[in-house]
Amino acid sequence: MLIGDVARRSGVSTRMLRHYDALGLVRPTGRTVGGYRQYSAEDVRRIFHVESLRSLGLSLKQIGRALEDPAFTPSALVSDLIQWTEDRLAREQELLERLRVIDASAPTGWQDVLRVIELMRELNSTSAARRQQAVLTPPEDTSVPVELLVGAVLAESDPHVAGALRWALARTGGEGVAALAAAVGSQDVEIRRRAVLAIAEMPREPKAVAVLADALGDPDATVRERAALALGAHGVAAAVPALVGMVVEGSHDVGAAEALGTLSRDPACAERIQSALADALVAPTADSATRIRLTQALVELEGTTARTMLRHLVHDRDPAVALVASALVDVVDRRADENTAGPHGTPAEI
Incomplete structure (x- = not known):
């Protein structure tokens, strides 16, 4: 042939x-x-x-x-080819993401493209100080693209740089919520944690609240807790069970109690919180330390029911709980007196 x-x-x-x-x-x-x-x-x-x-x-x-x-033999060579192909795909994916960031910045000329590239280079620096400086003082006439901020905050391990990135994201008015929401579904728990923390620090929006509410069911405790604290601060009642659970477990219990106090300003929610705390106080698994934390949480709540519960706990069978409750009753009573007193310390007119 x-x-x-x-x-x-x-x-x-x-x-x-x-x-x-x-x-x-x-x-x-x-x-x-x-x-x-x-x-x-x-x-x-x-x-x-x-x-x-x-x-x-x-x-x-x-x-x-x-x-x-x-x-x-083919085995070693095929393994090398797999590694080489994975590396090449990773490089191409990185290039694709870089191009998408540039495209999202809507450049009007090559100078705009070069400024965004310089910003990306700084954000990828091995120096945490340079990365932080890039966020806080971007090149002149260059706003940091939201996609770039989201990608950086999800990859950032330095707490100071991550804080600066979240601050910059919060200033975008919630534009990054959609991209962060996708990251909340990541298989990587660190990415989920960073995404939820970033959403928690952004202005309250229906989309952000919905994402945080879904995160209450995350298998990771840190993700659930960050979502619960943010929702509590925003007055979302769905966070109540998770916040009470944090008090019981002693995980960020002070922040959880403060969030419950914020939620208790709504009378309907206050009743739900008080009921949940009361049930936790009499649970068979509640030890002395747990019951003390629950007692301390009561002082954060609005309304008279919490005061009544504290007075009842003054006579608790556990001396440690009774002692804490006794001290907190005095605190709550003084606070109530201050709220009802006039501008010169006299009772306000009703």
Whole structure:
């Protein structure tokens, strides 16, 4: 079979077939009287073998070794090819994300593109100080694209730089909530934690509140707690069970109690909180330390029911709980007196 026929049947160009011949990779078995290359059926099969290995990303040198060296095993080479391909895909994904950030910044000229590239370079610096400076003082006439901020805050491990990034995101007016919401569903728990924390520090918006409410069911305790504290600060009653649970567990219990105090300003929510705390106080699993934390949480609540519960706890069977309740009753009573007193310390007129 002449080279033209082989090219048509195999799909390999005559130029590439000549290149294979020059490398000794696929040499035709014979020549015609006129000196033209003549390929046998075995030669054609070898061409197909070469093309199959090329499709896996092997170099022609590697293909030659694979076909000629009986001791050449594919396992190690295939593993190397997998690693090389994964690295290449990661580089291409990084390039794609960089291009999307530039596109989202709506550049009007190449100078705008260069400024965004410089900003990306600074945010990828190994120096935390330089990364923080890039956020706080971006290049002149350059606003940091929201997509770039979101990507940076999800990758940032330095707490100071992360704080600056969240501050910058909060100033965008909630534009990054959608991108952060997608990150809350990440398989990486660190990304979920960073995403929820960033959303918690952004202005209250229906989308942000909905994302945080969904995060209350996250398998990670840190994600749940951050979402609960943010929702409590925003007055969202759905956070009550999680906040009470934080008090019971002693995890950020002071912040949780303060959030419950904020929620208790709503009378309907206050009743729900007091009921949840009362149930936790009499739970069989509640030890002395847990009941003291629950007692301390009562002082944060609005309304008279919490005062009544504290007075009841003054006579608790646990001396430690009774002592704490007694001290807190005095605090609550003084606070009530101050709220009802006039501007000179006299009772206000009703």
